[in-house]
Amino acid sequence: MAFTPAPQKNKPGKGSIKFSLWWMYAIVFLFIGGILWFDNSSVSKEVSYTQFEQYVVRDHGITQIIIQTDKKQAEGMLTDSLAQVIFNGSYQSTGNIKAKVIANISSADKLSDQIEKWRAMGAFNGSVKYEQSSPFTSLLWSILPFALFIGVWIFLMRRMSGAGGGGAAGGGGGIFSVGKSKAMLFDKNNSERVTFRDVAGHSEAKTEIEEIVEFLKNPKRYTNLGGKIPKGALLVGPPGTGKTLLAKAVAGEADVPFFSMSGSDFVEMFVGVGASRVRDLFRQAKEKAPCIVFIDEIDAVGRARGKNAGMGANDERENTLNQLLTEMDGFGSNSGVIILAATNRADILDKALMRAGRFDRQIYVDLPDLPDRVEIFKVHLRKVKTAPGLDIDLLARQTPGFSGADIANVCNEAALIAARHNKEHVDKDDFNAAVDRIIGGLEKRNKITTAEEKRSIAVHEAGHATVSWHLQFGNPLVKVTIVPRGKALGAAWYLPEERQITPSQVLLDDICSLLGGRAAEELFLGRISTGAANDLERVTKQAYAMVVYYGMSDKLPNLCYYDSSGQDSIFTKPYSNDRAQIIDQEVSRIITEQYERAKQILQQYASGHQELAETLIKREVIYTADVERIFGPRQWKSRTDELFGEKKDEGEPTPPPIDVEASEVQPA
Secondary structure, eight states: OOOOOOOOOOOOOTTOOOOOHHHHHHHHHHHHHHHHHHHHTEEEEEOOHHHHHHHHHTSOOEEEEEEETTTTEEEEEEOHHHHHHHTTTOOOOOSSOEEEEEEEOSOHHHHHHHHHHHHHHTSOOSEEEEEOOOHHHHHHHHHHHHHHHHHHHHHHHHHHHTSSOOOSTTOSOGGGGTTSOOOEEEOTTOTTOOOGGGOOSOHHHHHHHHHHHHHHHOTHHHHTTTOOOOSEEEEEOSTTSSHHHHHHHHHHHOSSOEEEEEGGGGOOSSTTHHHHHHHHHHHHHHHTOSEEEEEESGGGTOBOTTTTTTSSOOHHHHHHHHHHHHHHSSSSOOTTEEEEEEESOGGGBOHHHHSTTTSOEEEEOOOOOHHHHHHHHHHHTTTSOBOTTOOHHHHHHTOTTOOHHHHHHHHHHHHHHHHHTTOSSBOHHHHHHHHHHHHHOOBOTTSOOOHHHHHHHHHHHHHHHHHHHTSTTSOOEEEEEOSOBTTBSOEEEEOOOOOSSOOHHHHHHHHHHHTHHHHHHHHHTSSOOGGGHHHHHHHHHHHHHHHHTSOBOSSSBTOOOOOTTOOSOTTSOSSOHHHHHHHHHHHHHHHHHHHHHHHHHHHHTHHHHHHHHHHHHHHSEEEHHHHHHHHOSOSSOOHHHHHSOSOOOTTOOOOOOOOOTTOSOOOO
C-alpha cells in the first residue's frame, strides 16, 4: 500500500504576494507576443525613393503617405492590386493587416513639395500624415531586452543562494536544490493509511514499536519514572517480512509528523550532497519535533567504513555516514526526533551506527511461524471473495517459510487463477495452484520431451520419493510430478518440519534423500544424467556446512570457521592448506556414505520404485495416497499425518504443500 503526502495548507498573510518563476515566463511571453503583434499589424518592404515615386506616378498604387520626420522616412500605403504584385501574391487583404512600402527621404519639406506636384498631375489624391516617434517608446524598446536579461540573472542567483526558492522537503528548485532532503512527510490524515490492525503476526516487534508511538502520545507516563525514549530502533529481518509495513503503521498511528526516506536518496554523484541532505533532513525534523524519521534500506548509506580500502571505496558515502552519525548522537541536541530504520543486511552496517545511543533497539522481524501465517492470511483475504468453508489453517500449514510478501502474492495469484476460470469464488484448488505457480513456476505441458527422457525423469523423481519415504527424518512427501514447470523437468513437493535447531541426523537424511534421484538413475537406468545438477549443488553446500560451520565431522569436531561479524576478508581462509584437504576429504566422505545408503534403500524397495515410476509415466502426477498404497504407511509419524489424518481414496489429490526449506524445486 502506497502513501501520498498529505496536501499542505498554506495560509499566507493578508495581502502577501508570493513570487513565482511563472511570472518571469509570463513577462517573456507577453514581450514576444507584443513584438509579433506589432510586426504583424502591417506587411512592409523597404524600397528606394525612385521605386517609391514610380508606385505613385506610374502605378497610382499609393493611397496614403505617412512622413516620419525624425527618421527621414516615408511610408506609402498600397492598394490591394499593387500589393499583390510587389509581394508576389502572398499578401492577403484583411482589416488588420495593411501593405506598405518604406523609402528614405532627404527631408520632409522637399517630399511635401513633391507631393503637391503629384497632386497637380493627378497621380496622388490620398492623405498625407506627419508623425514623430516618442522618445520614451524608443528608449523602452532599447532597454527592455537588457532589463529582462538582468532580471532572469538575479532570479537565478537568488535560487542558487536559497533566498528565493525555499520550500518543503524535496521541493522545487531543480539542480539548485540538490542538497535538499528528499524525505516525504506523512501524517495520520492520509486517505489510504496503514494501521497496526493491518500488520498481522510479529506480536513482539509490534509491542516495541507501539511503545515508541505510545511514548510520543503520552510521554509523561514514562518520564515521571525517569525513563527516556530510545533514540532509534533498527528493524532487521529477511526481505518481505514486513519491516517497511511496520514503519507505515507507525506513520498511520502516530499523532506526530513522520518523515520517510530511502537510504539511496542520500547517495549522489556530487561531492558533499549526501551530508547536506542529512543535515537538511534533521533540520526539518527538529523544526517539527517531536517527530519520527524513517530511513528504509539504511545499508545503502550505513555500510562499515574502511572496507576494501584502495579498491574503489566511496569517500562520499563515508562522509554521508559520518554526518548521519553526528546528527543521531553528536554534540548537538537531537531531542524529540526518533529514528526508525530498516535493513536486511545488518551484518554489513558500521559498528558505530549500531551502538546504543543511536539505535538503542534492534527489533528482529523474522519469517512468520504457523500462528503468524494464519493471521497474515486473514489480513490478505479480507478483500478476496473466498469459497465458503475455506480452511485458512490448512493454507498456513502448506506454506512453511513463506514471508508476508509471499503470502500476499499467493492470495493475489489465487484470485487471478479463479478469475481466469470464470469462478465466482476463490476455492482451495486455486490456492494450491497459486502455491505451485509461485514456487515451481508455470506449467509447460507443451514442452517437447521424448519417451526416453520422460522415463529418466520418472525414475529420478521416484527415487527421491522412495528414499525420503523410508527415512526417519526425511521430509514427508506430498506430491511428485514429471510435468515440466519453470526451469525444472520434474518436481517433488514436501512438507518439511519447522525446526528451531536441526540435529545432524536430519541433515544426513536430507542429503540421502537428495541423492536418491541420481542413485535411481545409476541403478535402474545404468547411466547418469545432468538432471541431478541442482541436487548435487545443494548436497555439496550442506555437507560443507556440516564440516566447516556446524562442527559435525569426525576428524574436525567442534570447529566453526564461520564469521558472523563479516569482518574476515574474502581473500583469506581461516585455516591452512592441510586443514583444507581434510575438509575436502570429510565432505566427500559424507556424500559418498549417504549415496551408498540411498542405493541400499532403492535396492531394498526396487519393486515399489518401479511401480511408482510406471505410475508417474502413466499419470504424470502422484500424491501421498499413491505412495502409501505402494509402500504402506510410514513407520514414523510426520506432520503430514497431523494435517491429513483421515485416509484419502486411492488417487484422490492431496493439497500440495511445498518444500520451502530446500528453497527450490528439484529438477529432474
